[in-house]
Amino acid sequence: MSRRFDAIIVGAGQAGPSLAGRLTAAGMSVALIERKLIGGTCVNTGCMPTKALVASAYAAHLARRGRDFGVETGPVAIDMKRIRERADTVSANARTNNEKWLRGMERLTLIMGHARFTGPDRMEVNGEEISAPSIFLNVGGRANVPDFPGVNDVDYLTNVSILQLDTLPEHLVVVGGSYIGLEFAQMYRRFGAKVTIVEKGPRLVSREDEDVSEAIREIMEAEGITVRTGAECISFAPHADGIEVGVDCNSGSPTEIGSHALLAVGRRPNTDDLGLDAAGVAVDARGYIGVNDTLETNVPGIWAMGDCNGRGAFTHTAYNDYEIIAANLLDGADRKLSDRILGYALYIDPPLGRVGLSEGEARRSGRPLLISKRPMTRVGRAIEKSETKGFMKILADAETRKILGTAILGTGGDEAIHGILDMMNADVDYGVLQWAVPIHPTVSELIPTVLGDLKPVD
Structure with a gap:
């Protein structure tokens, strides 16, 4: 006998809790399921901790430039333990506030566990079956780890594990010259590490125009960051000094020796262990859940919000997904994804x-x-x-x-x-x-x- 709700929301990231608030306020009984940390990527491993680190890096950078403004500051010292503690506190406070809000929400049942479909209107979590006529997937994504030669032979970092560092890398090799990689590259250079960016493509942030890419490269190099583009054959191997990263670029050394290596080569959706086949929910070749212009999947009564639908990889697009769904279901609106200006x-x-x-x-x-x-x-x-x-x-x-x-x-x-x-x-x-x-x-x-x-x- 399954426990019945009016709606099930899987994932307590940006969109899930807000949708739970709207649905419960409308009188519905809602089960919100989260397998790890309330708040999702943004609160725990994304926007909030990384922007706290960016702020610390900016403070160090500005302190070193004090003389430019007529301010004598003396030598600048970096306390990586304190920097990490500050970022952790920012995340923990946001996570705690979200959890208090959810646990005090009327008609909401918060379940900590991993949910899998057993049918189009039912799921299993912690050995219990629950069901609802409406199910909303907000399962987010994680770091993509390509099958680079030797990648499993080294202790690489991702955007999650690098947040646990409380010591300064001697030489951080960042594999990936786009948004995540560039932010970590600059912040760790400002903390005092030697930094090299390795990018497979011919330029940084390839989705942007060439003049933007070139200006960003100049910004990175002006701070002492080495940029290696055109790295066609990236590989990894253990080295006495840390990790040897094969780059096979058109010019320069064929390898970079780093004390640490960060993989920042994109994201993948958390959809491979949801039992989507049992519900008949279709995904594309990369695992993203297909949705129509109102965020509904190919199965009536199942919606997908946020990173897992491949229609926006940002906190604000996930929140807008919630807004579209809530407006259409509860306010009689006709809002569409195609109306969004990114x-x-x-x-x-x-x-x-x-x-x-x-x-x-x-x-x-x-x-x-x-x-x-x-x-x-x-x-x-x-x-x-x-x-x-x-x-x-x-x-x-x-x-x-x-x-x-x-x-x-x-x-x-x-x-x-x-x-x-x-x-x-x-x-x-x-x-x-x-x-x-x-x-x-x-x-x-x-x-x-x-x-x-x-x-x-x-």
Whole structure:
């Protein structure tokens, strides 16, 4: 005899608890199942601890630059144990607050355990079968570990295990030159480690435009980070000094010897041990759960939210998945995934704020384009802070006069990008923002100026 609920939510990451709150407030009985830590990736191994580490790294970097601002600080010492404790505290506090909220929620049953489907409307957890007419999957993802030669012969790090370090690596080799890899590379360089980035592709962050990639490489190299691109045959082997990483690049040494190696080569969904076959839920070749425009799977009554559906690998997209589902089920709305305008950020220093199409994507669309670009050396706020690396670039449709996409690589770029994101969601002529009166001195105040310089592309 199974225990019956109105809804089952699997996973207490970003989307799950919020959906539980809406469903229980609507009078439904809900089972929320979590097999490990309340809060999911963001709270425990993603955004919160890593951005706490980024903040510590920035403090160290700024302290070393004290003389640039007329401040004498003396030698800068790094206490990795204290740095780790601070990040752990940030995560623990958020996790505890989430758990208290959930345990006090009326009509919610919080179950700690691993859930697997036994049918399209039922699951087994801790030896008990539970069932519900509506099931919501919010199971997240984990670090991808490719089958590199020798990878199982060495003690590599992932984005999770590196958070446990409380000593400074002598030489950290980061395999993967995208978002996770770049953030850890810069922070550990600022903590004092020697750092090498190994990237299989021809440039860093290959999803971005070449000018963005090149500017990011310059930022990394200016801080003493070695960047090895074009690493076609990555391999691993034990070495007396740690780990030998074979890179087989077009130039330079064929290997890098590191005391530690971090694998930052993408993510994979936590869907391989859910018993999806028993429910008939379809996945793609990479294991992501297929969903339609309203997040429902191919099985009626089963939805997938967050990283596991492959429709966004960010905390804010997971939360928006919850918003879409809740609005449609409880508010009579007709919200769709296809209405979402994706914005995101890369949290190196200076950060990259991005929304919409890249220049390459816009050019390939064949539409008539306008483009404007301004270096941060011409942004007063950046000059005042002596943080002038990067640039701002805006793309617009020449016929509709709608903004298509923007990149702001520079101080405050992760915040300033929201002015563009809001205008794109409002779906209005860019002239509306061009004639706004922004606050001085800010990074955002230059956006109307950049819009005023929009010119047809070659």
